[in-house]
Amino acid sequence: QVQLVESGGGVVQPGRSLRLSCAASGFTFSRYGMHWVRQAPGKGLEWVSLISYDGSNKNYADSVKGRFTISRDKSKNTLYLQMNSLRAEDTAVYYCAKEGTADPYHFDYWGQGTLVTVSS
Amino acid sequence: QSVLTQPPSVSGAPGQRVTISCTGSSSNIGAGYNIHWYQQLPGTAPKLLIYGNNNRPSGVPDRFSGSKSGTSASLAITGLQAEDEADYYCQSYDSSLSGSRVFGGGTKLTVL
Numbered sequence: 001q002v003q004l005v006e007s008g009g010g011v012v013q014p015g016r017s018l019r020l021s022c023a024a025s026g027f028t029f030s031r032y033g034m035h036w037v038r039q040a041p042g043k044g045l046e047w048v049s050l051i052s053y054d055g056s057n058k059n060y061a062d063s064v065k066g067r068f069t070i071s072r073d074k075s076k077n078t079l080y081l082q083m084n085s086l087r088a089e090d091t092a093v094y095y096c097a098k099e100g101t102a103d104p105y106h107f108d109y110w111g112q113g114t115l116v117t118v119s120s
Numbered sequence: 121q122s123v124l125t126q127p128p129s130v131s132g133a134p135g136q137r138v139t140i141s142c143t144g145s146s147s148n149i150g151a152g153y154n155i156h157w158y159q160q161l162p163g164t165a166p167k168l169l170i171y172g173n174n175n176r177p178s179g180v181p182d183r184f185s186g187s188k189s190g191t192s193a194s195l196a197i198t199g200l201q202a203e204d205e206a207d208y209y210c211q212s213y214d215s216s217l218s219g220s221r222v223f224g225g226g227t228k229l230t231v232l
Contacts, residue, residue: 106156
């Protein structure tokens with residue numbers, strides 16, 4: 001079965017960096033686009049970034065553009081999110097999600113999430 | 121505020137039918153992009169509930185259904201059960217935002 005397992009979250013000071021990882025299994029990782037979606041405490045879902053199946057296309061929400069970088073390693077079946085210049089408003093649970101099989105514009109599987117807290 | 125608009129909360133008694141609306145614009149739902157729905161139980165990750173406006177993934181009960189018309193969409197839940205108490209989010213694609221998948225603000229369903 002499809003499994004997505006995030007890691008790398010923690011407490012970090014404003015202005016510092018953090019790298020999140022998402023280990024994928026149960027499907028052919030190299031065939032699907034992957035996304036990061038975040039949820040601030042008590043708030044709704046916010047799409048953050050996507051990377052195409054082959055890594056050639058990347059997109060970001062305006063709120064993270066220029067600070068976050070998405071990447072993937074097909075040899076390790078792992079998705080990454082490099083987060084630089086972190087701000088208090090980046091505090092959230094970060095989920096990785098797989099694009100849908102029938103329709104690439106939705107997310108058919110989600111990880112359990114990893115919490116990032118930006119605080120001094 | 122969110123690109124897609126949902127009511128903050130809805131409620132219903134066990135066995136009743138409730139609907140959750142999702143209103144967009146000409147750059148997302150109105151442009152013909154599909155609507156998808158997610159259920160988030162307390163303390164858990166979101167789970168796909170409806171995709172492509174009205175399709176249910178395997179394992180989702182047929183008590184859940186979706187519809188779309190114009191710039192709006194709806195999620196209907198019939199035969200309401202206590203375990204349906206959760207947050208529900210609609211999601212689509214918006215052509216005015218680069219690469220962007222967009223979400224509604226979420227609706228908290230309370231089973232009375």
